[in-house]
Amino acid sequence: MLVSELGEFGLIERFRKSIKTDASVIKGSGDDCAVIHFDQDKYLLFTCDMIVEGVDFLSDTKPELIGRKALAISISDIAACGGIPRYCLVSLGLPEKISVKTVDRIAAGIFNLAREFKVNIVGGDLSRANRLTIDISMLGFVEKKNLVLRSQAKEGDVIFVSGNLGGSISAKHLNFTPRLKEARFLVKNFKVNAMIDISDGLAQDLGHILEQSRVGAVVYQGLIPLSKKARNLEDALYTGEDFELLFSLSQDEAERLCAKRLNLFKPIGEITAKKYGLRLVDKRGREKTLQPKGFKHF
């Protein structure tokens, strides 16, 4: 059987079953970051993301944007757990014929975003590769009380997103600003039950929260904020790389958030019992089951 037949998540699930971790690991694979014991007040967050030419960017993508994206997706993972990014390592797989100028521009994209988000670049590795490949691993911290996983969404919670969805492929996936400030505002001021960053599309990433939290959800089409670049609802539901936060709050907390009239966080639905699965209510009030599908590498 080929990996392309088993599928990305089938393969990940296969691995997860055979991995055992010790008591210092609060949360291993299966969330935006691994969560590791640090001290009395804080956890370590640890995450990595690999981007590859031809998959995550094209050979004619501006090198600064390639570097920027490579770092931004890891910062977004740390943000989705409620934490603060601190240190990263950069593994670069470079084609033999790449120019120093191009590598300088990739590095500038990484370095500038690192400065902006106060991330220390503490090393890396350099290898020859067939296609340009960047893998960034990142360490961050989160106060124990501020940690948010995918697994604590509760029936009755209101589901929010932090911005417009869909159409990221036109540009946003390369120059989005990780929602770190927004995530920190949320965890410091509200009890966020579950959070994830939308990297593979609303339906699939909400599906991860539902699976990990053992709940269902209903989402209202009329409430999903579409980006100007989205061609249609499907773009928002099933295409990836919006890198907006998707999170759930209890009704009371949701009301507190809405009362702030921030015009940034939009309620889009509600967490339900698991048996109802994932449903979409269209603008005429008709309900249908939503497949938790989206971008997959395989």
Add this chain to the structure above:
Amino acid sequence: MLVSELGEFGLIERFRKSIKTDASVIKGSGDDCAVIHFDQDKYLLFTCDMIVEGVDFLSDTKPELIGRKALAISISDIAACGGIPRYCLVSLGLPEKISVKTVDRIAAGIFNLAREFKVNIVGGDLSRANRLTIDISMLGFVEKKNLVLRSQAKEGDVIFVSGNLGGSISAKHLNFTPRLKEARFLVKNFKVNAMIDISDGLAQDLGHILEQSRVGAVVYQGLIPLSKKARNLEDALYTGEDFELLFSLSQDEAERLCAKRLNLFKPIGEITAKKYGLRLVDKRGREKTLQPKGFKHF
């Protein structure tokens, strides 16, 4: 200018100059691991290594050995700083046509070595790639008093290696056992001034110690322990992936180590003043300058 003209170390140096880190970073790029503030007694060690098909292994290499090597080189980096490996993330770039069975075997290679060295696999990332690519990032700890960098070799130190050198390309580079036990024995019982793992050849890796410590060295040909697979001295000096420890101790500490008659750590030379550079004394006592060259990706 192409990266292949500037060279691997030219490129790394170029990056290092433009990277600034905050006070929590004890040592950024330029050693086997990054060293980060942890608590009163310990530092965090953070390292990553990328291996790519066609560079670090061949398309017909046994998948278990590919996985094993990917993890072993990071464990070796943690060992070279005197620490203990604890957590890792695995980024896998997989060709579209790879079979689940092959991936299972790669994973088995990683998982088995992780178990052996008590390393927690806490997550990873999966991407499509043109050629099989594995990047492992690893976190470890080292007691402050046991940290060893490349930069503290002192004039008069005796230089040791932990085993035979050369000819690793025939098999050892795929199934070496990281010298973790040996490194921990050394740092717990001796004051090790400088240490590195030999990944790119004795001459080049000793060159790193000399550069970082601002010293010179003389190595005696007759003392360099050649592996049975080494065809000649050049194999030991200039070919990589022996993954033995290369370290220096003061004369007194060296005598204490030799008195233990462990038959494992071999003295091969001495640290000198910087002005003498890197020299080799052959079996007839003739001295020549040694170029700190070895395996380079570019």
